[in-house]
Every structure is written in structure tokens, then in C-alpha cells.
Amino acid sequence: MKYVSTRGQAPALGFEETMLSGLARDGGLYVPETIPQMSHADIRALHGLPYEEVAYRVMRPFVGDAFDDATFMRLIENAYASFGHAARAPLVQLAPGHFLAELFHGPTLAFKDFAMQLIGQMFEEALKRRGDRVTIVGATSGDTGSAAIEAFRGLDAVDVFILYPHGRVSEVQRRQMTTPTEANVHAIALDGHFDDCQARLKDMFNHFEFRDAVRLAGVNSINWGRVLAQVVYFFTSAVALGAPDRRVSFTVPTGNFGDIFAGYIAKRMGLPIDKLVVATNQNDILHRCLSTGDYLTDSVAPSISPSMDIQVSSNFERALFDAYGRDGAAIAQLMDELKAGGFHVSQGALEKLREDFTSGRASEVETLAMITRAHATMGELLCPHSAIGVHVAERHLDPAVPMVTLATAHPAKFPDAVEQASGLRPPLPERMADLFDRPERVTRAANDLTELETLIKERIAL
Ligand SMILES: *Cc1c(COP(=O)(O)O)cnc(C)c1O
Numbered sequence: 001m002k003y004v005s006t007r008g009q010a011p012a013l014g015f016e017e018t019m020l021s022g023l024a025r026d027g028g029l030y031v032p033e034t035i036p037q038m039s040h041a042d043i044r045a046l047h048g049l050p051y052e053e054v055a056y057r058v059m060r061p062f063v064g065d066a067f068d069d070a071t072f073m074r075l076i077e078n079a080y081a082s083f084g085h086a087a088r089a090p091l092v093q094l095a096p097g098h099f100l101a102e103l104f105h106g107p108t109l110a111f112k113d114f115a116m117q118l119i120g121q122m123f124e125e126a127l128k129r130r131g132d133r134v135t136i137v138g139a140t141s142g143d144t145g146s147a148a149i150e151a152f153r154g155l156d157a158v159d160v161f162i163l164y165p166h167g168r169v170s171e172v173q174r175r176q177m178t179t180p181t182e183a184n185v186h187a188i189a190l191d192g193h194f195d196d197c198q199a200r201l202k203d204m205f206n207h208f209e210f211r212d213a214v215r216l217a218g219v220n221s222i223n224w225g226r227v228l229a230q231v232v233y234f235f236t237s238a239v240a241l242g243a244p245d246r247r248v249s250f251t252v253p254t255g256n257f258g259d260i261f262a263g264y265i266a267k268r269m270g271l272p273i274d275k276l277v278v279a280t281n282q283n284d285i286l287h288r289c290l291s292t293g294d295y296l297t298d299s300v301a302p303s304i305s306p307s308m309d310i311q312v313s314s315n316f317e318r319a320l321f322d323a324y325g326r327d328g329a330a331i332a333q334l335m336d337e338l339k340a341g342g343f344h345v346s347q348g349a350l351e352k353l354r355e356d357f358t359s360g361r362a363s364e365v366e367t368l369a370m371i372t373r374a375h376a377t378m379g380e381l382l383c384p385h386s387a388i389g390v391h392v393a394e395r396h397l398d399p400a401v402p403m404v405t406l407a408t409a410h411p412a413k414f415p416d417a418v419e420q421a422s423g424l425r426p427p428l429p430e431r432m433a434d435l436f437d438r439p440e441r442v443t444r445a446a447n448d449l450t451e452l453e454t455l456i457k458e459r460i461a462l
Pocket of ligand 1: 110253409
């Protein structure tokens with residue numbers, strides 16, 4: 001199994017190198033050279049299996065010889081053992097023909113745990129085998145950082161440093177990053193905005209002397225290993241509703257396009273998915289692009305669904321690559337134009353994209369109204385991101401095809417917006433009820449590259 005870059009200039013790599021390197025050397029994103037197929041018989045055989053077994057069967061062909069069968073199964077079992085629900089990604093019904101896949105039963109209460117927990121296991125196994133060690137540095141506006149710290153805490157072959165903007169993440173998100181006690185995890189509160197955190201991270205990757213000295217690695221949402229782990233719950237959800245003998249549609253609250261791209265991979269593998277609906281908040285570059293063909297960046301307007309507040313959507317490049325007939329030079333050209341503000345998708349490519357994707361958006365007012373109505377009439381307390389999904393999904397319902405909306409975070413992770421809309425302050429699940437009593441451990445740092453690099457080197461004792 002080989003992976004190729006969306007910009008056509010980097011060498012093809014196997015699964016392990018693709019996962020460990022993250023970004024391709026030509027600036028592109030890695031995608032599988034060919035998509036493994038599951039027949040209807042293969043999919044039918046998934047009925048009734050535990051989540052871990054489905055995960056194994058769906059992901060196995062992508063992993064190649066990186067892990068042997070027994071090792072890969074063990075990594076999957078370890079990854080999901082900390083989830084608070086036996087089904088891992090349970091479905092609940094919201095309305096006739098409309099279902100919610102609850103992807104928030106992981107240790108940090110957001111869907112990012114599905115990918116991050118598995119990536120943590122796979123990194124540790126691959127690095128130990130190589131006798132290697134890496135330093136993971138990540139920038140977060142909240143959910144990615146907490147999921148990464150939770151996934152890598154206590155592992156031997158990895159140190160993890162997470163930069164978050166001081167005073168600008170929710171208290172639950174902050175405490176999830178600052179309360180783990182393991183020596184290999186380091187939360188850093190940077191004096192600045194999320195953009196500053198991301199800029200310093202980029203600086204570190206471009207500072208080759210530092211990058212090589214600490215063996216810098218990244219686990220941001222463009223890492224192929226993360227996309228792959230997210231393919232699985234499209235299968236478990238669709239199969240529970242009758243696939244492959246019935247088509248199923250999905251609506252996905254979208255920011256960086258990682259989650260919905262995983263749905264596209266599931267479809268390409270043979271899962272009969274009817275529609276993939278991209279749901280955006282007021283930062284709606286993807287909705288505008290799928291509607292008009294213009295992909296034009298704007299400034300980010302902060303919203304009550306902060307994990308979807310994006311200016312550019314990094315994984316969209318993977319969908320464009322296929323829509324342009326896998327022409328790496330054409331993608332490199334578009335990405336150059338993006339640096340100058342945006343690009344226009346060709347008519348042919350736009351038609352290709354629309355064969356798989358459709359889209360909608362929800363305003364702040366619509367999001368709050370959806371939380372209120374879902375609580376009153378559907379028996380479900382939604383986080384703002386999930387509410388955007390449900391709002392948009394309702395505009396794409398088809399009586400002949402069940403719709404699954406992905407619930408991407410637990411309402412307790414965003415209690416202020418949920419309380420404003422519903423009057424209820426959602427409690428944390430029992431297993432983390434003491435989060436507010438645990439001592440915090442965090443390093444405050446200036447928005448300064450040299451200071452950050454010194455701090456990281458000291459901590460890993462170089
Ligand atoms: C990350 C995140 C999203 C967006 O997912 P993408 O894969 O970036 O499109 C949506 N909701 C929540 C709660 C998230 O944490």
C-alpha cells in the first residue's frame with residue numbers, strides 16, 4: 001500500500017512513514033495510491049460486530065505491512081478501551097429517518113479521540129520498534145490539544161507539547177490539557193491568539209536545526225492516520241441502518257474537512273453513501289465554494305462553535321486532488337493562488353465535487369435555536385457543533401434514505417452556549433466529574449520562538 005502526495009512532487013511512502021511524517025515534503029497531503037474495496041458481502045459481514053472488529057476489517061488494507069495482524073488488533077483494542085460507551089459510536093434517533101452518531105464518548109469528549117487515541121498507539125509501536133523517539137508539538141484552539149495529550153500521556157517514545165492561547169480556551173478544555181500528571185506531556189499557555197500558536201509551530205517546522213535536534217513530529221488533522229481512523233464510524237453507522245442493502249446519507253459539522261473526507265473514503269471503498277453534507281458555521285468558505293466554485297479566504301469570525309472557526313480548510317486539498325483527476329501540478333497551482341487570497345474551482349472539478357458533496361450553513365442564531373428545539377422535541381442536548389449538523393441535515397432529509405448527523409462533541413464541553421439555549425448546564429460524565437478538583441500544571445510562555453525552543457529542549461533534556 002503506497003501513499004502519494006496531492007502535489008505530485010514528493011516520493012510515494014508506505015503507511016508508517018506517511019503517518020510519522022504528516023505533511024509531504026512538497027507541501028502536499030498524502031492520499032492512498034488506490035482505494036481498497038469492500039464488496040457488499042464484506043460489508044454485510046460487519047453486521048453485529050464490535051466496533052474494534054469493524055475497525056480492524058476496514059483499516060487493515062490501508063496499513064500494509066506496518067503492523068502484523070495481531071499487533072494491529074491490539075493497538076485498536078488499546079485505543080478504544082478508555083471510551084465511556086460499549087458501542088464506542090452509538091446511534092440515537094432524533095426524528096423519523098434522522099439519526100445522531102454520538103462521537104463524544106472518548107476521554108476528552110470530542111470525536112478527535114477516535115483518531116488521536118489510535119495514532120498514539122500506532123506512533124508508540126512504530127517508534128519502539130525503530131528504537132526511535134519523537135517530540136510532538138501541536139497548536140490548538142482546544143479540542144485537538146486535549147485529545148493529543150490524552151492519547152500520548154505516559155507513552156515512552158514520545159514527548160508532547162501543546163501550545164494553546166492563554167485565556168482563550170474553555171475551562172473544560174484547559175483542564176483536560178493541564179491536569180494529566182505524566183512527565184511526558186507539557187501544556188504551554190502562550191501569550192497570544194490561536195494564530196500565534198500555529199505560526200510558532202510552523203516556525204519550528206521550518207527551523208531545520210531545531211526540527212532535527214528534537215525529532216519534531218506533527219499530529220494535526222492532515223495526518224493520514226487520523227483520517228483513516230475516522231472512516232470506521234461511517235461503516236458502523238451505515239451498517240446499523242441496513243447498509244449495504246440500503247443507502248445512507250451523512251451530515252458532518254465541518255472545519256478542516258478531515259471528518260467528512262473520511263466519509264468520502266468510506267464511499268470510495270464501496271459503502272453505499274447517498275449524500276455527504278458539509279455543515280459549516282458562519283465561517284462558511286466550504287459552503288460558498290461548493291455553491292459557487294469560488295474558494296476565497298475571509299477573516300475568521302469567532303463563533304460559539306470554535307472548533308469549526310477556520311479560514312482555510314486544509315484537508316479540502318485531498319478532495320480537490322480527486323476532482324482534478326489526481327493532477328498534482330494543478331493542485332500545486334491552486335495552492336499558490338490560495339496564498340494570494342483564493343482560487344476558482346474549474347467547472348469540471350466542481351461537478352465532480354458535487355457528485356459526492358453538498359453543503360449548508362447555520363448562523364449563530366440558528367445554532368442556538370437548534371439546541372433549544374432538539375432539547376425540547378428530540379430528547380437530545382446538543383453541543384453547538386452538533387447542532388449545526390442537525391440544522392443543516394434537516395434541509396437535506398429524504399424519506400427514502402436515512403440521514404446520520406455526526407455529533408462531534410459532548411454538550412458539557414461547551415456548557416455556556418448550551419445553557420444559554422436550553423437553560424440546562426450539562427454536567428460532565430461521571431468518570432471525569434472530578435476534573436475541576438484536580439491540580440493544574442501549565443507553563444506560561446511568551447509568543448517568542450527562541451524562548452519556546454529553549455523550553456522544549458530543556459524539558460526533553462537535550
Ligand atoms: C475538530 C472539530 C470539528 C471539525 O472537524 P474537521 O475534521 O476539522 O472538519 C467539528 N466539531 C468539533 C467538536 C471538533 O472538535
